[in-house]
Amino acid sequence: MARHHGSLLIAILNLILPDPREPRRAPVSEPLPITVVSTADPVLRDSTTLAIVLDAPAAVALSYTMGSEAIRRTISDISGVLEDEEVRLEHICLNCALREDVIPTLQRLAALERWSAATLALPVGAEPQPVAEAIAAAGTQLRIASVVTVADLTTLEDDLLGDDLLADRGYELAPGDDRAVAEALAHQIEYADVIITPDRNARGHDLLDHIRSRESQHWSGLHGINGTWLFGQHHDPMRSALRNDPRNIEPALVASEPGGPTWTLDLHSSRPFHPARLMASIERLASGRIRSRGRFWLPTRPDALCIWDGAGGQLAIGDGGTWVGTKPSTRLVITGTGNERSRLRNAFTDILLTPAEMSSGLSRWAGIDDGFDPWLGGQATAA
Structure with missing residues (x-):
């Protein structure tokens, strides 16, 4: 039904608007401003893309859907659909699509x-950061104006804290894409x-404010979308990446209200x-309907900044490079809506080295196999 309504609306607008195919751009020396749209819901993606174009009728929309082949x-x-084509790539993945079709198009x-x-409407579940960075590096013809994420407040708690996989909903980007919906959506929102x-949903709104960046804006409703404003912005991929860097992790927009539906632990x-206590108790600190992110370090690899990224019942840890002159520290920001706070606080404290263990110095940890090589790389490399 939505498609029929959209077609009718476009037909009516065609009667009153000038032909958008007439030259409307500023001189060619100015780059084409691009708004990137990401979401975990195909209906929200398409309706938002249409709303932006209706508000800025001199704009063009480029939309992608990933298939198996x-x-x-x-x-x-x-004016309507201008091209609708299947493009075969050597490998079906977002990086290949960016290199071989998105940027050239x-x-x-x-x-x-x-x-x-x-x-640019991304495939459902695609993360905008690598796309924005690739376009920003593609030359002077293109400019990233803004990055938009669309979410449903009514289902946000299940989408952001639940354990559904993208593949469970048929939205995996490629064979073997085993990401959770929560992981993809969290990265999009942040x-x-x-x-x-x-x-509108008060509980979903509260959760969103605990997750989104302090620098972001929240627009409610599709009818008031200001496409002209979106295209007039200047997205800074480096600034956006820095605010999501584990070195700079901090609670998002709001503080936890006592007794409120959503809480965030810092x-x-x-x-x-x-290392041994982390390996034995990692589920205590990572399981449940929570979004957790941050950094940690291990005495066996004191120079390595280790990344912590958990959502949808999944946890990813990795090597984030070195501390680059900053003092090592452990910091996890965890958001949830259940009764896990006491468990998480206790697990965090239990896994840390005690003051007595710290007083013994770090040299005694040198050469000890901590068991984390599969996730953090070899200790000699990390040090």
Whole structure:
């Protein structure tokens, strides 16, 4: 039904708007501003993309869907669908699509000088950060104006804290994509400049404010979307990456209200995790309906900044490089809606090295196999 309504609306607008295919762009020396749209819901993606184009009728929309053997590329504007093609790639993955089709297509649209801006609707579940960074590095024809994430407040708690996989919903980007919906959506929300929610829900709104960046905006409803404003911004991929860097992790927009539906714990210490206790108790600190992110260090690899990234019942840890002149520390920011706070606080404290263990110095840990090589790399490399 939504498609029929959209087609009717476009048909009506065609009667009153000038032909968008007439040259509308500024001189070719100015790059084409691009708004990137990401979401974990295909209906929200398509309706938001349409709303942006309706508000900025001189814009073009480029939309992608990942298939098992090809990607589907759709180009449309206020006049309707201009291209709808399947593109076969050597490998079906987001990086290959970016390199082989997304950026070349955006450059082709910019060269036509028919549109003043472009909306790039990513495949459902795709994370915007690598896309924004790739486009920013693609040359002077293109400019990232803004990054938008669209979420449903009514289902946000299950989407952001539940354990559904993208594959469970048919949204995996490639064979073997075993990411949770929560992981994809959390990364989308935390990176976005603007989060758009089509509905109103107090509990979902509270959870969103605990997750989104302090620098982001929250727009409620699709009817008030300001496409002109979105295209007029200047997204800074480096600044957005820095605010999500584990070195800079901090609680998001709001503090936990006593008795409120959503809470955020800010657990931090100058001490490292004890490797054996972390390995034995990692589920105590990572399981449940929570979003957890941050950094930690181990006495067996004191120079390595270790990344902690948990959502949807899954936990990813990895080597984040060195501390680059900063003092090592352990800090986890954990958000949830259940009764896990006491368990998480106790687990965090139990896993840290005790003051007595710290007083013995770190030299005694040198050469000890901590068991984390599969996730953090060899200790000699990390040190």
